[in-house]
Amino acid sequence: MELAQMQKSLQDYTKSLFLEGVLDSQFLQLQQLQDESNPDFVSQVVTLFFQDSDRILNDLSLSLDQQVVDFKKVDPHVHQLKGSSSSIGAQRVKNACVVFRSFCEQQNVEACHRCLQQVKQEYYLVKNRLETLFKLEQQIVASGGMIPAMELGF
Amino acid sequence: MASSSSLTPVDMSITCDLTNLTSKKAAEESKGSVKWIKKPLFFMILCCLTTSMVIVLLMSSVKEESGSCNGEARVLYRHQNVTRSEIHDLVSLFSDSDQVASFECQKESIPGMWANYGVTCSLNMRLEKEETQSGHDNSKSLIPWNLINPSGLQHFISSAALVCDNLQQRLLLSKEAENHREGLDWDVSSYLRNTWWCLILGLFVCHKIFVSHSKAPAKGEVKTNLQDSLAQKQQQQRACRGAGKGRKNILLLGVIAGVSMSVWWFWDTNHKIILQRRETLENMCDERARVLQDQFNVSLNHVHALSILVSTFHHGKTPSAIDQKTFGEYTERTNFERPLTSGVAYALKVPHSKREQFEKDHGWTIKKMETEDQTLVQDCVPENFDPAPIQDEYSPVIFAQETVSHIVSVDMMSGEEDRENILRARASGKGVLTSPFKLLKSNHLGVVLTFAVYDTDLPPDATQEERVEATIGYLGASYDMPSLVEKLLHQLASKQTIVVDVYDTTNVSGLIKMYGTEIGDISEEYISSLDFGDPSRKHEMRCRFKDKLPIPWTAIIPSGLVLIITFLVGYIFHDAISRIEIVEEDCQKMMKLKARAEAADIAKSQFLATVSHEIRTPMNGVLGMLKMLMDTDLDAKQMDYAQTAHGSGKDLISLINEVLDQAKIESGRLELENVPFDMRLVLDNVSSLLSGKANEKGIELAVYVSSQVPEVVVGDPSRFRQIITNLVGNSIKFTREKGHIFISVHRAEEVRESLNIKDAVLRQRLAAGCSEYCDTVSGFPAVNAWGNWKSFKTICSTENHNSDRIKLLVTVEDTGVGIPLDAQGRIFTPFMQADSSTSRTYGGTGIGLSISKRLVELMQGEMGFVSRPGIGSTFSFTGVFGKAETSSLITKFDLAIKEFKGLRALVIDSRNIRAEVTRYHLQRLGICADIVSSPRTACTCVSKLGGLAMVLIDKDAWNKKDFELLDGLLNCRKEASTRPTKILLLATSATLVERSEMKSSGLVDEVVIKPLRMSVLICCLQEILVNGKKRQPNRKRTNLGHLLREKRILVVDDNLVNRRVAEGALKKYGAIVTCVESGKAALAMLKPPHNFDACFMDLQMPEMDGFEATRRVRDLEKKKIASEGVSAEMNSSWHVPILAMTADVIQATNEECVKCGMDGYVSKPFEEEALYAAVAKFFESG
DSSP states (O other), X not given: OHHHHHHHHHHHHHHHHHHHTSBOHXXXXXXXXXXXTSTTHHHHXXXXXXXXXXXXXXXXXXXXXXXXXXXXXXXXXXXHHHHHHHHXXXXXXXXXXXXXXXXXXXXXXXXHHHHHHHHHHHHHHHHHHHHHHHHHHHHHHHTTOOOOOOOSOO | OGGGSSXXXXXXXXXXXXXXXXXXXXXXXXXXXXXXXXXXXXXXXXXXXXXXXXXXXXXHHHHHXXXXXXXXXXXXXXXXXXXXXXXHHHHHHHHHXXXXXXXXXXXXXXXXXXXXXXXXXXXXXXGGGSOHHHHHHHHHHHHHHHHHSTHHHHHHHXXXXXXXXXXXXXXXXXXXXXXXXXXHHHHHHHHHHHHHHHHHHHHHHHHXXXXXXXXHHHHHHHHSOHHHXXXXXXXXXXXXXXXXXXXXXXXXXXXXXXXXXXXXXXXXXXXXXXXXXXXXXXXXXXXXXXXXXXXXXXXXXXXHHHHHHHIIIIISSSSOSOOHHHHHHHHHHTXXXXXXXXXXXXXXXXXXXXXXXXHHHHTSOXXXXXXXXXXXXXXXXXXXXXXXXXXXXXXXXXXXXXGGGGGTTEEGGGSHHHHHXXXXXXXXXXXXXXXXXXXXXXXXXXXXXXXXXXXXXXXXTOOHHHHHHHXXXXXXXXXXXXXXXXXXXXXXXXXXXXXXXXXXXXXXSSOEEEEOOSOSOTTOOEEEEXXXXXXXXXXXXXXXXXXXXXXXXXXXXXXXXXXXXXXXXXXXXXXXXXXXXXXXXXXXXXXXXXXXXXXXXXHHHHHHHHHHHHHHHHHHHHHHHHHHHHHSOOOXXXXXXXXXXXXXXXXXXXXXXXXXXXXXXXXXXXXXXXXXXXXXXXXXXXXXXXXXXXXXXXXXXXXXXXXXXXXXXXXXXXXXXXXHHHHHHHHHHHOOSSOEEEEEEEEHXXXXXXXXXXXXXXXXXHHTOSXXXXXXXSSSOBOOTHHHHHHOHHHHOOOOOOTTEEEEEXXXXXXXXXXXGGGGGGXXXXXXXXXXXXXXXXXXXXXXXXXXXXXXXXXXXXXXEEEETTTEEEEEEEEEXXXXXXXXXXXXXXXXXHHHTTOEEEEEOSSHHHHHHHHXXXXXXXXXXEEESSHHHHHHXXXXXXXXXXXXXXXGGOOHHHHHHHHHHHHHHHTTSSSOOEEEEEESOOOHHHHXXXXXXXXXXXXXXXXXXXXXXXXXXXXXXXXXXXXXOOOSOOOHHHHHTTOEEEEEOSOHXXXXXXXXXXXXXXXXXXXXXXXXXXXXXXXSSOSOSEEEEESOOSSSOHHHHHHHHHHXXXXXXXXXXXXXXXXXXXXXXXXXXXXXXXXXXXXXXXXXXXXXXXXXXXXXXXXXXXXXXXXXXX
16 A cells, blocks of 8 residues: 555656656656566666766766856866766756857857756756655665656646 | 749739738839930920020120220211311311411411321221221211312322221221131130030939849849848848949039139139120220310311411511401300310410510500419409419410400419410420319310410421520410310210219329219229320329129029039939938838748748648557557447547548648649659559549559550659659549549650651651541550650750650649639649539649649649649649669569560450550560450451460450350460460459359360569469469558668767667567767677668767768768679678658658768657668668
């Protein structure tokens, strides 16, 4: 009974993530790639994403705090972040990155700072949510249950 | 969308808008143009008026001079009269008083005559400035005078003639000189004036040229690229402003020139007027001085004559012939001779020794002249005068004219002036003048002329002493200066305009005014000297105009006109310039608007492309999920719903693809591929694709390609296929239940050489003429495309015979509902269907035809159609394709074709065209076919033809009875030959039951379902002829997992997460994945011969991006192939398929990827469908 509840709450939670737009279908695709031969695929990728993103955000902060901002350095970072976020389906981070890049093109330092804050915010949000999600999953797995397949009708 | 189908309508709409905007302005301008025509006319008239006025004024000033001449002539004439009458008078006097004296007088009077002659001479000299005519008058008037004095006649005439000659000569000379000078003046001024007009004209012309020049670049600008236009516009704007300034400067210069011209003109003319005035003044003054001088001289001579008269008659006679009475009478009577003298008196020289004697003789004492109170001249009575004081000598007046009889007995020596005068007169022997003084009695200023009278004849070179000695008396005459001058002036013309002063200038410091008034214009004065015959006295005449210089209208008017014209012209030019500026500004605005509109159009297309791409991505998800849903356990109803949803989704995707195509075409981003392909295979594909639909509807689908069309052409197969699919799809949509769809491909050259057509299908079509024909594939009438072909330029044009290019003509003929006549015009407009009901009945968006047309245009071809409602439509298009260098592509059918080569077949078909189609398909396999129309005729044929491998019979021609006959015939041959003749039945549709029935009946070996296509035909023939292994038509779609299993795949991406995801995705399908993180690393891995089956390459990577990496890999491959001499066949170990991974389809389109050697692209992140589509190409065939 408890297990069923946990499964239900996991489903609801995942659904809420999609409804909020934190994640998109790409995350589903990612989940589909996970099978018996590769049981931790999603968490592996996501962890990679976190590591990568932490580094990128760090670099970005440093580059933007320079006296003279070198946008040629900033843009590839943002591009990188955009690519990886879209790969795992972190939709809001991706969208923030798109905006960020457009300001990079305009070489607008102030707006870039704002965007960086925005990206960071979104990133921490998705990080938070995904960690919670993984915790829930781990709980279910620990209690011997199956992680339910995602519903597609969202 | 509709409005933005191309750039041109947008442009037009903008132009329209702007026209509306500026319609008011345009109307004004049209009015303005009329004004513009009127204004120059007005100016032309003005100019003419001005010039004519100037000419007239100049002419009139010339005339004035001749007028003044006439006046002088009159004066001269009067003088002559005077002289004449004087002589007359003298003669009459002497004839009265003493007849004897008359002859003797002749000798004495010669000096007088001489004087007269002198007068005449001097007058003649004056004539120099007059015309010859007046001179002529003069000589005429002299004649009566000469008659009186016959002795002088000869002399005078000769001298007069001489004078006349001289006069004429001089006159001519001076006139010529004058003419010359005047002409020169006139030339210079007119030249300058002409220059001015030329200047204005030049300005006008310059302006025009300038305007046209400044417009020219603006025109050119229109054609320039949109991208450049912004930068150029700024430049142009600057240039325009510069030009505007330049124009304004020129205008300012012009106006300044005009104004200065006007000022110069005024100054010039005014100066001339002043000069002329001065000249006139000079002339008049000289004239007056001369006249006065002459008159005076005449008078002087008379006095001289009188003195001689006195010496002759008073002293020469004893007793004296003259007493006071005679003298008085004579002088009174000859007073008209001396109109200038107020009186004449004769004084005798009396030495002191003879005073008493003298006083006694005359009975009065010599009186002293009262010099003290000359003011009281009126009541001076000689008796009151004191007797003259004792002196050495006296000169008492003995004779006096009546007017001055009061001075008789007055001693002239006692007056200061008179005494001096007398002394000088007797010393010089000439008439001498006193300085002006107030005359006795008249109180006028006057001078006294004194002549000495000598008693003996003096030699001309007598000394002063001799003269003094010989003096016996003095003759004096007083001249009343004011009345003298006034009288004279009255006789002269234009006395009103001139004021004359006469001065005695003997004493330079103290000028004595003898005559004159204070009035008149003092600013201008002319002085001419007067010679009254007394060298010791100097006189001069000063003339000035009475009125001040009148306002010089003749100078003001033309220059004023010039000024006005200048300003008007300046105003007009200013107006024009400002208008040009406005127009230029408007033009720039319009250009800006145009650029904006164009940019908006491009943005719209881009937006469309992006949006459709964005829609496609989730739609793929929807479709994929629906598919997965359908794989789960669903009941019938749910299944139905899911299938419907899937079908709709597919439709939506195809629509979006179409929109994407349209947008791509519009934004000019669509580029056609150039790869060799087999057109026949493409057509086979299309027909097999659409055969299902066609067969459902019972429509016969047939494909025919002329033998003239090469097997392999170079072009874009997918786009060609798209066009064909579109047209055939339309045809299927609009054809109901019956009829056919016939696709035929010919070379354009075949149609052109209409006289000698080898192709059977084409021949039939051309023979049928323009309208519909019945001998079609299905037997239903169809519209002949021939009428349409004629309008194609690409067919008609004979030039451009490029050997490596071929023009193909494709026709799709159907027997559908046809297109309503009124809708035929808009059939190629996007989203416009024949009518709104069409979309209701048949569905569809109406974008397909528009895209097809665009694609055809990209292939440098044309598209057209002919259609008849109720009969059908025939669409035709041409396209230019390249010729392939290799004659054929290696296909999987090659082996099969070899098997069939050289076989013979018989086609039994009642319809000629259909039979031709069948033959075409057989010919592709290398099978020779003969055609007969029915089984019956086939019977006769079969007997003639040996070695028939097969007989193909159409279902329409199927007749069991006849066929059994034929079968028998064939069977009897069967034994003879090693290979039995196979019989195939061609059917449009046949159920499985029918087919098995047919087969089991034993009459038919195989039933072939039309449309015929190579693969199907090969399968069937292989089955029945070779009896080899039955080939499964591998139609079942292979799974992606199956495709990728055990494939070695290289993933290149700099993004760790992406790499991981891609790896995961590919691994899921069983691929062996290797990941590298940069282009360089990929390059190290990808060395031919390759160890990888495929490579997925990210495009945007630092250091070396995907394009660059691919290019290098390809270069490496080429080098290797060249160096190792590997066969040209595309072995996968020598050509690794590289697929681009990109998140943005718009930016990195397929074309770009292909350009640098990539084989395709997959959108990131991976999706099953997209991945399959991309990968299938390489692994399915491989």
